[in-house]
Structures are given as C-alpha cells and as structure tokens.
Amino acid sequence: MSSMEEETLPLSVIHVNKSLVFINRLHTILHSIALCFLVYYRLCFFFQDSKTRETPLLPYLLVFSSEIVLSFIWIFDQAFRWNPIKRTVFPERLPENDKLPNIDVFICTADPTKEPTLDVMNTVLSAMAMDYPPEKLHVYVSDDGGSPITLNGMKEAWKFAKWWIPFCTRYRISCRCPEAYFSDSQNDGDDFSENVEFIADKRMIKEKYEAFKEGIMRVKEDQNHTTGITGQNHPSTIEVIQENCSGEIEQVKLPLLVYVSREKKPSHPHHFKAGALNVLYRVSAVISNSPYLLVLDCDMFCGEPASARQAMCFHLDPKKSPSLAFVQFPQKFHNISKNDIYDSQHRSTYTVLWQGMDGITGPLLSGTGFYMKREALYGNYKIKDTDFKLQEYVGTSNEFIKSLKQNCSPNIVTDGNALPIKETLLLTSCNYEIGTKWGKEVGFMYGTVCEDVHTSIMLSCNGWNSVYCDPPKPQFLGNSATNLNDLFIQGTRWSSGLLESGLTKVCPLINCPLRMSLLLRFCLTYITCFPLHCLPFWCFAIVPQICLLSGVSLYPKVSEPFFFIYAFIYLSAQTKHLFEALSTGGTFRTMIIEQRMRMMRSITCHLYGLLDCLMKEFGLREASFMPTNKVKDEEQTMLYQMDKYDFRIPNMFLVPMVALIMINISCFIGGIYRVLSLGELDKMFIQIYLMAHIILVNYPIIEGIVIRKDKGRISPSVVVTSNVLATILTCALYPLLRKV
Numbered sequence: 001m002s003s004m005e006e007e008t009l010p011l012s013v014i015h016v017n018k019s020l021v022f023i024n025r026l027h028t029i030l031h032s033i034a035l036c037f038l039v040y041y042r043l044c045f046f047f048q049d050s051k052t053r054e055t056p057l058l059p060y061l062l063v064f065s066s067e068i069v070l071s072f073i074w075i076f077d078q079a080f081r082w083n084p085i086k087r088t089v090f091p092e093r094l095p096e097n098d099k100l101p102n103i104d105v106f107i108c109t110a111d112p113t114k115e116p117t118l119d120v121m122n123t124v125l126s127a128m129a130m131d132y133p134p135e136k137l138h139v140y141v142s143d144d145g146g147s148p149i150t151l152n153g154m155k156e157a158w159k160f161a162k163w164w165i166p167f168c169t170r171y172r173i174s175c176r177c178p179e180a181y182f183s184d185s186q187n188d189g190d191d192f193s194e195n196v197e198f199i200a201d202k203r204m205i206k207e208k209y210e211a212f213k214e215g216i217m218r219v220k221e222d223q224n225h226t227t228g229i230t231g232q233n234h235p236s237t238i239e240v241i242q243e244n245c246s247g248e249i250e251q252v253k254l255p256l257l258v259y260v261s262r263e264k265k266p267s268h269p270h271h272f273k274a275g276a277l278n279v280l281y282r283v284s285a286v287i288s289n290s291p292y293l294l295v296l297d298c299d300m301f302c303g304e305p306a307s308a309r310q311a312m313c314f315h316l317d318p319k320k321s322p323s324l325a326f327v328q329f330p331q332k333f334h335n336i337s338k339n340d341i342y343d344s345q346h347r348s349t350y351t352v353l354w355q356g357m358d359g360i361t362g363p364l365l366s367g368t369g370f371y372m373k374r375e376a377l378y379g380n381y382k383i384k385d386t387d388f389k390l391q392e393y394v395g396t397s398n399e400f401i402k403s404l405k406q407n408c409s410p411n412i413v414t415d416g417n418a419l420p421i422k423e424t425l426l427l428t429s430c431n432y433e434i435g436t437k438w439g440k441e442v443g444f445m446y447g448t449v450c451e452d453v454h455t456s457i458m459l460s461c462n463g464w465n466s467v468y469c470d471p472p473k474p475q476f477l478g479n480s481a482t483n484l485n486d487l488f489i490q491g492t493r494w495s496s497g498l499l500e501s502g503l504t505k506v507c508p509l510i511n512c513p514l515r516m517s518l519l520l521r522f523c524l525t526y527i528t529c530f531p532l533h534c535l536p537f538w539c540f541a542i543v544p545q546i547c548l549l550s551g552v553s554l555y556p557k558v559s560e561p562f563f564f565i566y567a568f569i570y571l572s573a574q575t576k577h578l579f580e581a582l583s584t585g586g587t588f589r590t591m592i593i594e595q596r597m598r599m600m601r602s603i604t605c606h607l608y609g610l611l612d613c614l615m616k617e618f619g620l621r622e623a624s625f626m627p628t629n630k631v632k633d634e635e636q637t638m639l640y641q642m643d644k645y646d647f648r649i650p651n652m653f654l655v656p657m658v659a660l661i662m663i664n665i666s667c668f669i670g671g672i673y674r675v676l677s678l679g680e681l682d683k684m685f686i687q688i689y690l691m692a693h694i695i696l697v698n699y700p701i702i703e704g705i706v707i708r709k710d711k712g713r714i715s716p717s718v719v720v721t722s723n724v725l726a727t728i729l730t731c732a733l734y735p736l737l738r739k740v
C-alpha cells in the first residue's frame, strides 16, 4: 500500500441501517397521524351540547391532558429514531506511540464505607494498565471522603501495579482489572494458557494480589479509631504515589498516580461529583495538563484495555476533531442477571437513544467512560483575554492560567520537577471558586445532581459535538444497582437533576441557540423532561379505574370507529417496543420488564424527583447526592439472580405502588361485575383492558403480597397501610370524578 493511500484510510467509519431508518420513520409518521385523530376525537367532546354529554368534565379533562403530555413526550422521543448510526474504529491506523497525545484519567470516589476500597483500587489498576504508553497516562483519584483508607489503598495498588502491569503487557491479558481477571478462569490469553512460565507467573501474581488485598484490609482495621476529620470536613491532601525503587524487580514504567482530596467544609457547598471533577481538572492542569481526559466512576473499571486508542480514532481525526468535545462509551455492567428484572442495564438508553443522538450531533455525557477534550471545558474564554479578565473567569491561580496558554504541553511531569504544593493547595481549597465562573461556564456544571447531562447540554449550546463509541467488546464494565432500593434512590436523584436542568436552567426547546437543530432540541427535551411521565401515569392508574366503578365511560365504544384509533395506537406502540427490544438482543420478557419498571419508576421516583426539583426551586430543600451503595449484599444478590423482586424498600416507594395495584384490582373486579350485570362491555372495554394490562404487567407485586414467603416479599403491615391509602384515594376521588 502506498503512503498516500495509507494517509487517506479513515480512522473510523459510519454504518447506517437503511431498513431500520425506514421502519422508524414510517412508524413515526403513521403513529403521529393516529395521534392527530385521537386529539380530534377528544376535541369533538367540547363541541357537544353540554346537556347531552354523558361524561363529566373533570375525568375527561384529566385523561385528555394526560394523553396530550404522553403524546408530546412520544414526539420528542421520535427524534432518537430518525437517524440512528453505528461506528467502527480502526485503532491500528493510529500514528505510532510517540505521536499519541497524553491522557489524564480522573477517578472519583466519595465514601470508603459505601464504595469498598478494593473495588475502587481495581478500577485504578485497570486504568493504569490500559493499552497506552504509560508515560502518557496520568491517573488522578479524587477522594471526597478524605479517607486515609483510600490513600493507603492507593499505595498498595501502586506496589501491586509494578507486578500487574508488566504481567498484563507480557502475556497480552485482555481483562486488566485484577479482581475480574482472577475470578474468571476464561480470561487467559489463548496463546499462553499452556505455557509453563505463564502458569508460574500467574500463580506468583495471584499471591501478590492476595497480599495487596490483605494490605487494604489491614489498613481498614487500623483506621477504625479516626480523628475529628470526616467526609464532610477535611483539609486538602495531594500526593503523588511513588516509592523508592526497592530493587525487588527491574524498574517498570508506570503511569503517574496522584491522590487528590479537596478541602471540604460543611459551610461551603462542594457540588458533589462535579465539584470533585473540577478540582481534578485544575490540579491536573498544573501537573500534567494532558489535552484529553478520561473520566471514570469508582465503580466502573476498564474491562478491556483498548478504549484509549479507540477514542483517539475520533479525537485525532482531523475532520472531526475541531468540534469534537468527547467520545462517550456505553455503560455496561458485569453484575446483570440473564433476565435483568430491574432493567438495570438501561438497555434503551445505551442502544436506541445514544445511537440515535450519534446520528445528530452525538450522545450526552453518561457520567463515566468518556474521553473529553480538555479545551472543551474551558468555556468561552478567549486566549487574548488579559490575565485580569481570566482571573474573574477561572480564579487567581497563575499556574492554572499559564496552563491554559501553554497549549497543553505537559510540564512538571516530564521535567521531573517537584509537585507545586502551594499552587495545588490553592486550587483545591474551598474558597478558590468563589466569585469565578467555575460550574457556571467553566468545567463541569453545578446546580444539578446530573452534572453529566447538564454539562453536555451546555457543550451542545456552545456548538460542540460528541461521538458514541460502542465497540463489540465492552470497554468499561460497571456495577449497576440491582435492587429496587438503590434504583429508586438513583432514579429519584436523576429525575430531580434532569428536571432541574430542563425546566429551570436551560429549557432546550426554547432557550438553546437558534442554530441548534430541531431534532437535537427534541432529544434534549425528552431527556430532561421524561420524569414528567409521572403525571399521566398517576392519572391512568387511578382515573379510568374509579370511573369504571361509577360507570363513567372515558373512551370510545368498541362499536365506534374511533375505537380503532385507540387500538391502533396501542398496538403500534407495543409492536415498536417489541421490535426494538428484539433487535437489540432482548426478548418479549425484556419488553414486559421495561414496561413494568417504567410504571414503577414513574409512580415513585419520577414523582419524588419532580417534587424534589420543585422544592429546590422554591428554596425548601437543599440539593443532595446520595451515592449508590456498592457493598454487595449476598441475600439481595441471590434474590436478583433468582429473578425475584426485592421489596425491602422504604414505604415511601412501596406504599404508592401497592395502593395503586389494589385500586386497579378492586376496580377491575367491581367493574367486571358491573359490566356483566348491566351489559356495558361495549362501552367500558378500553377501561377494562387498561386495568387488565396494568395488573398483568405488575404481577410480581401481587405475587409479593399474596404468594411469596421469603424476606423480599411485601409485608402485611405495608399491605394494610397501602389499603388505607387506596381507600382514602378512592373515597376522595369517587364523588369528584362522577359529579364534576
């Protein structure tokens, strides 16, 4: 091959599945037409003579407005289906190692009791062992807990890395997270599994790993009697982890490893993960100042070592690079069971939604597993600005301002200089950001607990693009919440954060720049507003039910032509969902589980998220970020693996779900009785069908009340409380919905 040809070979290519695009667009058009008929049918009601109307106004308006809200959310959702694409990368076409850019890896951890140090260190080790020149990798760990356990864990990890990294490179190990490697015997490279030397080395590394584990545990016990320093109140500590060469093994080149714990005071807002990332962003700027950043949550390790090179296929592509802010990898999880009863893997987001956005201007940040261009987070500052102006923007650190102008050339690391202690202490102090634009225009955005989505909306507004890279082998593997409790806590946090950025900060539909395309606007609106689902879902879970009891019909009769509109909309939505589930590796069961989880989430998390967001808006509540629990609970894991829902969740979440199911069941029974005795099946068919659908999809709740005897069932006391709530709701609404 001539060098000319070589130069023009692309680093990545795009695939468009033409038939998928056709099906999607056809479905969107047909379904939209049906929705127009539905609206027409509903509007006709208002032109009827009010004396001849059979249906009272209030339930009719409730159902109609719910249909309108759902239809709008559905329309926004279609933007993701308009132009989905997939990409393939060719990392082998990248320039030689010495021409690759530097990368700073950021790993966040917050609390050693909720985030086991061993797991965090596994993430650190997997990042250090990535297939990338070690002198070009710099790993920074942010410890928001300010815990000596984490610092000591890093020292142990450093020692172990000196064995682990050469072992991985030598035997081309593909799984570079030690815990995952040792727990699965399938992980050996085929080339070496018979090799005597390899077997001996592996045994030796395994011993070192056990010693490393013990080292971490030992520290844990030692530190039980700590000082007055807490996770919320501690000074900053910055330390480069290194050890004088003990001569034990030959000098191994390791990536730079830096421990950063920012100063925290209860009186100062610390802005959660976004705050932690911004501190790392500044500290790394005066140490390594790499042009690219990889951000990882402590519970997401690098399963495969290839992601850095894959990401560079986009960042080093001269056509894409100028406007490319980040390359996002999907979040995949190693702890998902076969049937994934909680939809913990968020199938739809990481297949349909992100592929769909990739065909527009690129996916949103997903918090972890992305390669960001440092420059993209500078905000709108101008290189020409005077230092004085820049100080208003990024704060008073001269070293940091210098780093902005140095055009990303690394300084301290390569020069072998000592750490600029004074500067890093300044950059990590609580007061540094006061009066600056951090979190507003520069760095990761503050003011929401979904800093990832909010930051990427701001990037989109500034004209940056992104790319979704989903190679066949998952590059990042995380720990997803696999129990209802964690999922609901996380879901509530997300709903509140998303609504906050969508309703109160940047309403993507209205106040994004004019040049932003309509499709992108729709996607952003969908993402930030989908928790509003809770309004129609609550309505559909109560109003048609109680109306059935009192004989109020809300939908067309089976014998009316408009019945077919409803039937069409229902069937079209269900078939499309099934089609998507099947075409992304799911089954019919996946579809049912997703619908169930959507109902459960809407009724609980989305509603609480909405309330939380409103309360914050009116100053009644402070923002809070409760990290998900990452400590494994044997019993919980067992229930999950057996596909049994674990209903040991706070009443706040459980009672509304159980109460609504009870309303549905009792109205269903009462309704059937009424319909049969009065012969009104024709009139009430849709309402009866709706209830049957809700009850069937949520069968596990009924099972939890009636059949199960294990610890994860729904306890009788919850059933009683829910009954009370259901009765109050029914008694209050029954007369209202009948008369008004």
Ligand SMILES: O=c1ccn([C@@H]2O[C@H](COP(=O)(O)OP(=O)(O)O[C@H]3O[C@H](CO)[C@@H](O)[C@H](O)[C@H]3O)[C@@H](O)[C@H]2O)c(=O)[nH]1
Binding pocket: 108, 109, 110, 111, 115, 142, 144, 271, 272, 273, 276, 296, 297, 298, 299, 366, 367, 368, 449, 450, 451, 452, 490, 493, 494, 497, 625, 626, 627, 628, 629
């Ligand atoms: O004050 C804080 C709180 C959290 N974290 C870290 O943030 C990360 C994410 O927290 P986690 O408890 O794992 O939350 P998840 O719900 O699993 O996180 C999802 O949702 C977050 C937004 O709500 C995103 O930031 C994450 O990337 C995404 O995985 C973890 O590494 C934490 O250590 C901090 O550093 N400081």
Ligand SMILES: [Mn+2]
Binding pocket: 297, 299, 479, 628
């Ligand atoms: Mn997490």
